[in-house]
Amino acid sequence: IGSSNLKLISVLINAMIEFASFNMHGINQGGSLVEQWCTDKSFDIILLQEHWLSPVKLNELNNISDDYICFSCSSMESVCSSGILRGRPFGGLAILVKLQLGMTRCKTIFNSERILAVECVDILIICVYLPCASTADFKEILTEIITDLEQICNNSDYSKIVIGGDFNCDLEVDSWFSRALHKFIKDNKLHVCNCVSEDSDECFTYCNETLGHFSHIDYFLVSDVLSNNI
Numbered sequence: 763i764g765s766s767n768l769k770l771i772s773v774l775i776n777a778m779i780e781f782a783s784f785n786m787h788g789i790n791q792g793g794s795l796v797e798q799w800c801t802d803k804s805f806d807i808i809l810l811q812e813h814w815l816s817p818v819k820l821n822e823l824n825n826i827s828d829d830y831i832c833f834s835c836s837s838m839e840s841v842c843s844s845g846i847l848r849g850r851p852f853g854g855l856a857i858l859v860k861l862q863l864g865m866t867r868c869k870t871i872f873n874s875e876r877i878l879a880v881e882c883v884d885i886l887i888i889c890v891y892l893p894c895a896s897t898a899d900f901k902e903i904l905t906e907i908i909t910d911l912e913q914i915c916n917n918s919d920y921s922k923i924v925i926g927g928d929f930n931c932d933l934e935v936d937s938w939f940s941r942a943l944h945k946f947i948k949d950n951k952l953h954v955c956n957c958v959s960e961d962s963d964e965c966f967t968y969c970n971e972t973l974g975h976f977s978h979i980d981y982f983l984v985s986d987v988l989s990n991n992i
Contacts, residue, residue, distance in 0.1 A: 767783075767784065767785035767811075767928050767967055767968045767979070767980045768782070768783070768784050768785075768967055768968075768980065769782070769783040769784075769926065769967045769980040769981065769982060770782050770783075770805075771926075771955050771982045771984075771992055772992070773924065773984065773988055773991055773992055779806045779807065779863070779883075779885075780804075780805045780806050780807075781805060781806070781807045781808075781809065781924065781926060781982065782799065782804070782805040782807075782808045782809065783808075783809040783810075783811070783889070783926040783927055783928075783980060783982065784796065784808065784809070784810055784811070785810075785811045785812050785891075785928045785968075785980070786810055786811065786812050786813050786814075787812055787814075788812065788813070788814040789813045789814060789815060789822060789823070792810075792812075792813075793822075793826070796808065796810065796826055796858075797826055797827065800826055800827030800829060800830055800858065801827070803829060803860065805860075806859070806860045806863060807857065807858070807859055807860070807863070807882070807887060807924075808830070808857070808858040809855075809856075809857055809887070809889040809926045809927055810823075810855065810856040810857070810858070810889070811854075811855055811889065811890075811891040811927050811928045812853060812854060812891065812928070813834070813854040813855075813856055814853070814854055815834075815836055815854050816836055817836045819836075820834045820835075820836060823856050823858075826858070827858070828861075829860065829861050830858040830859060830860055830861060831858070831859045831861060831868065832856055832857075832858050832859075833856065833857045833858075833859070833870050833878065833880045834854070834855065834856035834857075834878070835854065835855055835856075835873035835874070835875075835878050836853070836854050837853025837854050837855075837875040837876070837891075853875055853876070853891060855873070855876070855877070855878040855889045855890075855891060855927075856878070856889070857878055857880050857887055857889050859880070859882055863882060863883055867881070867882075867883075868880065868881065868882040868883070869881055871886075871914070871918070872910070872914050874910065876890060876891050876892065876893070876903075876907055877889070877890055877907060877910055877911065877914070878890075879914050881918070881920065884920060884922055885920060885922045885923070885924055886914070886915070886918045886920040886922065886923045886924070887924050887926075888911065888914065888923070888924070888925040888926070888927075889925075889926060889927050890907070890911070890925060890926070890927035890928070890929065891927055891928050891930075892904060892907060892927070892928065892929050892930045892931065893907075893930060894930045895930070895931070895937070895939055900939075901938070904939065904942060905942070908942060908943075908946045911925070911946065911950075912946065912949070912950065915950050921985060921987050922984075922985055922987060922988055923950075923952070923983075923984065923985040923988075924982060924983070924984050924985075924988070925952070925982065925983040925984075926980075926981070926982040926983070927980070927981075928979065928980055929943065929979055929980060929981050930979050931943060931979055932977065932978055932979055933954060933981065934978070947983060950985075951985065951986045952983040952984065952985060952986070953983065953984050953985070953986055953988070953989035953992075954981060954982075954983055955981065955982040955983070955984060955992055956981075965978055966978050967979065967980035967981075968980065
């Protein structure tokens with residue numbers, strides 16, 4: 763998968779539901795893999811970050827597969843509404859839900875540039891794309907995101923919560939960023955789904971073998987009620 767971020771988990775809820783989280787780095791780069799997943803029906807729920815689509819082009823995600831229902835949002839709505847986009851496209855989130863699951867009550871309850879929350883079956887599914895520490899005003903942005911996430915979780919009737927995406931932070935490294943996330947995780951009684959083998963040297967969710975770059979900044983967080991079902 764080249765230099766894209768990827769995280770997978772399986773959760774036993776009423777039946778086994780398989781989740782994937784994938785940073786596409788643009789639909790032109792990551793779209794073919796997502797199409798293959800949908801053709802093979804590899805996963806029940808797919809969380810996508812950085813599709814780089816403007817609001818008027820979000821239908822390209824709907825066209826990926828007839829076997830999945832797509833919920834999406836663009837990060838470029840405010841930019842595009844104020845004039846012509848200058849520079850490269852950026853951001854964007856989507857959640858693909860296999861048709862059998864999506865035919866039950868399934869709806870978007872919140873979306874912003876960095877959060878997409880969907881209620882589906884008996885789960886609250888949240889896709890996130892958090893800012894890099896190098897982003898201007900990233901502390902303010904992250905604080906606002908955490909506030910929104912807490913409100914979403916607290917206002918939901920669902921006790922089963924799955925949050926996945928590109929966190930842009932290594933939770934094992936002590937920093938202001940990781941401390942803020944750990945506080946959110948603790949306060950909301952969430953569980954971090956790490957790599958299958960904690961002792962493995964291959965515990966990473968991003969790799970670029972050519973450059974020798976490896977990192978673990980992509981996570982799934984699940985409510986405690988699901989933590990024993992991973």
